[in-house]
Amino acid sequence: MPRSSQLLHPQRAPAPLRPAATVLLLRDAPDGIEVLMTRRSLTASFAPGAYVFPGGGIDAADAQAHAHATRRPTQSDDHLTQAIAAIRESFEELGVLLARHADGTPASAADVAALDRHAPLAPQCTARGLTLAAADVYVLAHWITDRDLPRRFDVPFLVARMPAGQTPVADETEQFEPVWVRPADALARHEAGQFFIIFPTIRTLQRLKDYPSVDAVIAACASERPLWTSCPRAGWLAGREARYMEHEAPFGELELVSPDGQLQHALDWQCEQPVPLLKNVQRLTAGNPGFMTGPGTNSYLVGDPRTGYIAIDPGPADAAHVERLWRAAGGDIRAIVCTHSHADHSPGAKPLQALCAGAPHGLPPILGLASAPTARANSAFTPDRSLQNDELLVLTGQAPDAPITHTLRVMHTPGHAANHLCLLLQEDGLLFSGDHILNGSTTVIDPPDGDMTAYLDSLDRLDAACAAHDAHFILPAHGHVLGSARQTIAQLRQHRLAREAKVLAVMRAQPDGTLDDWVAKAYDDVPPRIWPVAKRSLLAHVERLQAAQPGND
Numbered sequence: 001m002p003r004s005s006q007l008l009h010p011q012r013a014p015a016p017l018r019p020a021a022t023v024l025l026l027r028d029a030p031d032g033i034e035v036l037m038t039r040r041s042l043t044a045s046f047a048p049g050a051y052v053f054p055g056g057g058i059d060a061a062d063a064q065a066h067a068h069a070t071r072r073p074t075q076s077d078d079h080l081t082q083a084i085a086a087i088r089e090s091f092e093e094l095g096v097l098l099a100r101h102a103d104g105t106p107a108s109a110a111d112v113a114a115l116d117r118h119a120p121l122a123p124q125c126t127a128r129g130l131t132l133a134a135a136d137v138y139v140l141a142h143w144i145t146d147r148d149l150p151r152r153f154d155v156p157f158l159v160a161r162m163p164a165g166q167t168p169v170a171d172e173t174e175q176f177e178p179v180w181v182r183p184a185d186a187l188a189r190h191e192a193g194q195f196f197i198i199f200p201t202i203r204t205l206q207r208l209k210d211y212p213s214v215d216a217v218i219a220a221c222a223s224e225r226p227l228w229t230s231c232p233r234a235g236w237l238a239g240r241e242a243r244y245m246e247h248e249a250p251f252g253e254l255e256l257v258s259p260d261g262q263l264q265h266a267l268d269w270q271c272e273q274p275v276p277l278l279k280n281v282q283r284l285t286a287g288n289p290g291f292m293t294g295p296g297t298n299s300y301l302v303g304d305p306r307t308g309y310i311a312i313d314p315g316p317a318d319a320a321h322v323e324r325l326w327r328a329a330g331g332d333i334r335a336i337v338c339t340h341s342h343a344d345h346s347p348g349a350k351p352l353q354a355l356c357a358g359a360p361h362g363l364p365p366i367l368g369l370a371s372a373p374t375a376r377a378n379s380a381f382t383p384d385r386s387l388q389n390d391e392l393l394v395l396t397g398q399a400p401d402a403p404i405t406h407t408l409r410v411m412h413t414p415g416h417a418a419n420h421l422c423l424l425l426q427e428d429g430l431l432f433s434g435d436h437i438l439n440g441s442t443t444v445i446d447p448p449d450g451d452m453t454a455y456l457d458s459l460d461r462l463d464a465a466c467a468a469h470d471a472h473f474i475l476p477a478h479g480h481v482l483g484s485a486r487q488t489i490a491q492l493r494q495h496r497l498a499r500e501a502k503v504l505a506v507m508r509a510q511p512d513g514t515l516d517d518w519v520a521k522a523y524d525d526v527p528p529r530i531w532p533v534a535k536r537s538l539l540a541h542v543e544r545l546q547a548a549q550p551g552n553d
Contacts, residue, residue: 001472002256002428006278011260014147017154022055023086023137024204025096026214027162027180033214034182035205036168038094038175046151047198051186054093054175055155058085061120068122070100070135074224082156083134088121093175094168098137098160099130106133106163117171136160138221141207143200144231146243147261157204159221161214183209199232199243233258235265242267249440252483253277256473267480269295271321274328277481278428280304280406284324286315288344292533294440294478297344300432301329302425303406306397308334308361310408312423312432313477314348322348326355334361335393337408338368339434340417341381345477367393369412369419374448379417387421408432411465415455416443422462429471431462431485437492439479444533445540452500452540453547456493463489503541515539 004011025036037051062085066077069084087098095117099107107130115124125132137160145152168178181189183205189195190202197205207227211217220227230245233254241263244251250267257265257277266275271287280303285296297316303309309329314336315321325348326333333356338346349366356364368383375381387393393408409424416435423432435443436458445452465471466485474482482488499522506521507513515535522541523534 001470002278002430006280006428007259008257008276008279009262009264012262014261015150015152017144017152019058020056020153020155021058021082021085021089021158022053022155023090023158023160024053024140024208025090025160025162025168026217028214029180029182032182032184033208033211033217034180035186035208036094036096036162037179037181037186038168038170039177041174041176044174046153050196050198050201051179052175052197052201053157054090054096055086056089056093056174057153058082059088061122062088065122065132068126069132072135072224075135076224079139079156079224080134082139083137083158084122084132086137086158086160087132087134091115091121092117093171094178095171096163096166096168097130098133098163099125100133102129102131107166109165109167112166133160138218139224139226140217140221141204142226142229144229146199146232146234148234148263155200156226157200159217161218200230203230203245233261234263235267236263237267246484250480252439252473253481255483256481271296272324274301274324277475278430280307280428281425281430281475282328283475284321284328286318286321286344286348288316288318292444293344294438296478298475298477298479299325299348300475301325301333302408302432303329303334303395304397304404305330305332306399306404307395307406308332308397310335310337310393310395310406311352311364312337313339313345313434314352316344317347317351319351322351322355325352331356331359332361333359333364334395335364336366337387337393337421337423338366338381338383339422339432339436339477340368340420341371341375341379342417342435343378345434346379346381368421372418372449374418376449379449381419393423409465409469411458411461413458413462414451415458416445416450418449418451418454420458422458424465424469424471426469429466429469429473431466431471431474433462433474433476435477436462437474437482437488438476439474439482441478442492442495442537444536446536447540447543450536450540452496452537452544455540456496459489459493499537500541500545503538504545507542507545515542518542 042049063081090096097107097112137158140159141157143155190197232243234243274282274284282301284299289296299315300312301309336349365384371381387410389412391410395406397404407426411422413422474485503522506518519531519535
């Protein structure tokens with residue numbers, strides 16, 4: 001993990017978490033499932049005026065009411081307490097009672113009318129021969145309020161079927177205007193500015209809208225584990241707050257720049273200014289966005305004014321981009337490293353080196369590996385010096401209280417290209433992955449210079465290096481920073497092998513087919529416009545599979 005001394009912002013402890021529970025009451029309708037939502041008071045301290053699902057804080061009495069509730073054999077004590085809290089809140093706020101009589105029949109409207117919504121619920125139910133129907137309440141998701149917010153909650157989102165014969169009536173104190181709404185309609189009305197909902201509600205509705213029935217939702221929750229768990233992170237995008245879950249592209253970058261959740265970081269892609277990621281890491285994105293490059297090629301500067309800088313991937317032959325790199329480093333570039341020789345990564349090396357003429361430390365060497373004979377003509381590259389696997393590139397300087405060191409470990413990672421390198425900033429656990437790992441897409445493996453077996457073997461080496469150096473973040477040549485490095489690598493490897501299994505099945509089903517035949521079936525989950533590029537990786541899979549056939553060495 002990054003050294004605290006390299007973090008950009010002073011750290012502060014997020015607000016403490018308060019346990020709470022919320023419940024999505026569902027019913028089947030002719031056009032799909034509907035969920036019950038209510039509008040919060042305009043004077044509420046949290047999400048005033050927002051449409052929400054009923055719920056609230058967990059009371060000590062909820063944990064003491066287990067004897068008054070039904071329970072599934074697999075339902076944990078914590079989940080039982082959460083279900084009881086959600087049942088109590090839905091009754092207090094909406095007059096909806098999830099309870100059953102001794103014979104199993106659900107509570108009726110008459111039962112609801114006989115109870116006092118302002119008095120403790122469990123004893124009243126017991127007096128009327130009712131048991132809280134906690135066994136009918138399932139865990140859908142687990143949300144933890146974002147770290148930057150002043151009021152934070154630890155909240156399971158639960159689901160239950162709306163009891164037949166009951167009508168929700170808001171308490172007109174905390175909740176108003178109960179409404180049944182299809183998830184897709186709620187989202188559309190929110191987009192139109194007519195139905196204010198907050199981030200966790202939006203994301204929950206987005207997932208809920210794809211279920212065809214209440215039974216399907218409940219069946220998905222049968223494992224007793226949340227279908228997802230999230231503590232979102234926030235940054236700035238187009239001048240507005242934007243929030244993201246763990247699986248979304250900007251999450252890792254927000255975690256790196258603001259680990260305690262401060263709302264500080266701008267996520268807009270631009271090529272005019274360097275983007276600080278740590279005190280010793282800056283990113284500059286070349287102005288070459290496109291189908292193959294995404295928002296553009298990322299160049300990185302590692303170091304600080306005391307140590308000088310190493311430039312990683314100076315990018316295409318773009319004079320303006322190269323000059324911005326040089327200026328961001330104050331002209332003090334000690335080395336230029338190209339992760340590989342492709343035309344959007346290495347051509348800027350010599351122009352950047354030339355700008356450093358006359359620097360006190362002399363011309364920085366251009367480092368990397370020479371392009372192999374298998375490289376395409378526009379990927380010809382010869383470094384001033386070839387780097388060795390596991391070589392260390394070290395920057396040192398004197399800080400006010402102690403020496404400062406930034407060490408990049410070189411790793412030869414063929415696969416995307418025969419001369420591909422990755423770099424690991426050891427002191428801060430950052431992996432600069434070049435094109436080997438991207439954010440938002442998988443890299444193209446283009447034979448003969450690309451090789452799928454080499455690519456997968458390189459992933460294994462990167463995983464081992466991340467484990468050895470506690471590397472949590474991956475800084476790719478295209479896209480935002482990725483978090484959860486080892487999980488990311490494992491998922492990428494799994495994706496590649498799943499694609500290979502699909503390729504093998506297609507080849508067996510159509511042994512006389514061409515690459516064009518096979519790509520349409522093996523990549524039927526991507527748009528056809530992607531197929532010409534996907535065909536290169538398909539060929540890499542085919543060559544790997546053919547090499548594994550008996551009799552092939």
